[in-house]
Amino acid sequence: MVYAVEAEDLGKRFGDIVALQGLTFRVEEGRIFGLIGPNGAGKTTSLRIFSTLLLPTSGSARVFGHDVVNEASEVRRLITYLPEEAGAYKNLSGYEYLQFMGRFNSQNGDDLAKMVEDAASISGLGERLRDKVKTYSKGMKRRLLVARALMNKPKLAVLDEPTSGLDVLHSHHVRGIIKKYVEEQGVTVLLSSHNMLEVEYLCEKVALISKGKIVAEGAPVELKVRYKSSNLEEVFAEVAGLA
C-alpha cells in the first residue's frame, strides 16, 4: 500500500544538535494527521523535510511513494506547504498573489481562474483581495495563505501551525476551512500544532513528539483512553514525562 506520508527512522542533525531521531509514522490518503509537541520538539523540522526544504541526515521520508530527497521535484508537484510564520508578497494585491502562486500549478488560464475563484471563496476576503497585502491584518494574511495552500487541491497539504497567532474567530474560520476542504476534496493534511483543542477537532490521528522522538501515536480518543486522560494536554504531560 502506498501511503500519503511515510517516515522511516527519520533523523536530522544541525551540527551537534539532534533535531529528530528515529521518527517513524505513516499517514493514509485523505486523512488529517497531527504532529504535536512543545517548542523545539522537532515538528517544524519534520514538516520541512516533507516539504523538500531540509534534507534528512538519516532514514527516509516519502510522499505518495516519492522520496523527498531523490524525487524532490515530483514531491513538490504533489504538496503545498504553509510555514508557521509565512508571509505574502506585500506589494502585490491579494488577487495578484493568488494568481502568481496559482500559475505554478495550473495548466491553462481557465484552470487558474477556477483556482483563484476557489481561493477567494476559501479566504472569505471578498473585495479586500484587490488591496495590497501590506494593508492586511495578521488574520487576513493567514486566511489568504491558507486559501493559497488549498486552492490547487494538493494531494498533500503540509500545514505548520495553521492558526498560528490568530484570534479565536479567525482560528475558528481557518479550522472550518481545512476540515471542509479535506472532506470535500479528499486532500491529505499533515499538520503541526500547539493547540490541543485544534488537534482534537481536526486530526483523525496524532503523533506526540518530544525531543525529536515520537512518544505516543494514535487517534485522539484512543490516546485519551490509553493514558486515562480527559484531554490531549494531559496525555502529553503524561507521555512527555516518560520520554
Added chain:
Amino acid sequence: MLEGLGNIIVKEVKELIRDPKILIGMIIIPMLLFPFMGLALRVATQTAVESTKAMSIGVIDQDRGVYAQTLFELFSVSNLTVVRLDATDIQQIAKNVQESNMTAVVVIPEGFSQNITDNIQAKLNVYGVFRGAGMAETTSPSTVVSLVNAYSRQLALQKAGNNTAILDPVSPSQESIVKGKVVSVSPSVLSTLVLSQYIGVPIGITVLIVFAMQIAATSVASEKEDKTLETMLTMPVGRFTILLGKLSGSTIAAAVGALAMVIGLNYYMSSITFAVPAEAGVDLNSIGLAPTLTAYLVLAASLFVTLLSALALAIAVSSFAEDVRSAQAIVGYFYFIIFIPMMFLMYTDISLMPLPIRLVLLAIPYTHPMLAARAGFTGDYTTAVLGIAYVTAFTLTILYIAARVFTTEKILTARIRFRRPKKREE
C-alpha cells in the same frame, strides 16, 4: 526546463518597482536630483550673465591722454556701465566704491599715453571689488582685463603696421594622429570630446552595477524577511529558475533605475554650457573615433556579463543574510571593489599604470566594461574580448555558487544579521 520563469520575472519586477524604498531611492530621487542640480546651475549661470550685463565699473583717469580716452571709450561700448571717478588715488574712494554697486575699478596712471607713444610698456591697475562669493566678483575684473588685452593687441598690431608676422613670428597649427591617420583637429578638441566618454561611461557603469546589486540583495533578503522564501522553495519550479527570475527581475528594475538616472543626468549635462571650442563641430565618424557597431556590441556583451556577475554575487552573498538591512550591508562591502576601477580609469589609461596595479585592475571584473567602452576609441578589441571571456568565466563560477546555495538548505539555515546594539531602557 525554465518553466515558470516569466511568472517569477513579472512578480519580481512588480514587487521591486512598487517597493517604496526602491521606487523613491533608486528611481524618483535620481530622476529628480540631477534636473534639480541642473536647474540650480542654470539659475546661477543666468544670474551671473545678467549681473555681468548690469556690471558697473569705475575708471580713475590720472593720465587724461589720448590712449586713456580710447580705452575709456572701448569700455563704454562694451556691455559695461562705466563711471568716471573723480579722484587722484584709489585709497581716497575705496570706501565709497565698496558701498556702491561697482564690481571693478580701473586706475589709468599718469604717463600712460606717453609711455605707449614712446614704446615703453604702459601699466594700469584693475581692482576687483569683493563683497561675497558671487560670480560677478570674478567675472567683472576678468572682463576688464580681457578688454585691456584686446586693446593692447590692437595697439601692437598698429605699431607693427598690421603685420601679424612681426607680432607672431611663429604660429603653431595643431593637428592629431588618430589610429595611424592624420586628422586636422587639435588634440585639445579631441580630448574634450573623448574625456566626456572617459568620465561618463565609468560613472554610468558603476552606478548601474551598484543599483543592480542593491536591488538583487533586497529581492532575496525581502523574501526571507517577509517569510515568503520557504513557500516559494516548495513550489513546483526549479531553484535555478527562481535564481534566474531574481536575476532578470533585478536587472530590469536596475535598468529602469539607470534609465531614470540617465534621463536626469542628460538634463543636467545639457544645463552646463561647456566651453567647447568653436571648431568642435568635428565629425567623429570621418576621423574614425565614433563608436562602431562592433564597439557597441562588445560593450553590450561586456556590460551584460559583468552585470550578471554582480547580480549573482549579490544574490549569493545576500542569501546568507536574514533581513534586507543585513543583506544591503553585506553587499556594501563589495562596493569598494567596484569603485576602484572607476577611480583609476576615470583619469588614466590602464596601459600607463604600473604592472601590479594593472594586474589588480584586470582581475576585478568591473574593470572590463570600462575597457570595452574604450575599445571603440583605441581599437583594442583583443583586450575587450579577452575581458569578456574572463568575466564570463567569473560569472559562471559565481552563478554556480549562487545556484548551489539556492539548491541546498543553506539558504534557509544560514543566518547573518546586523543589528544596532540594544540599549537598556532608561
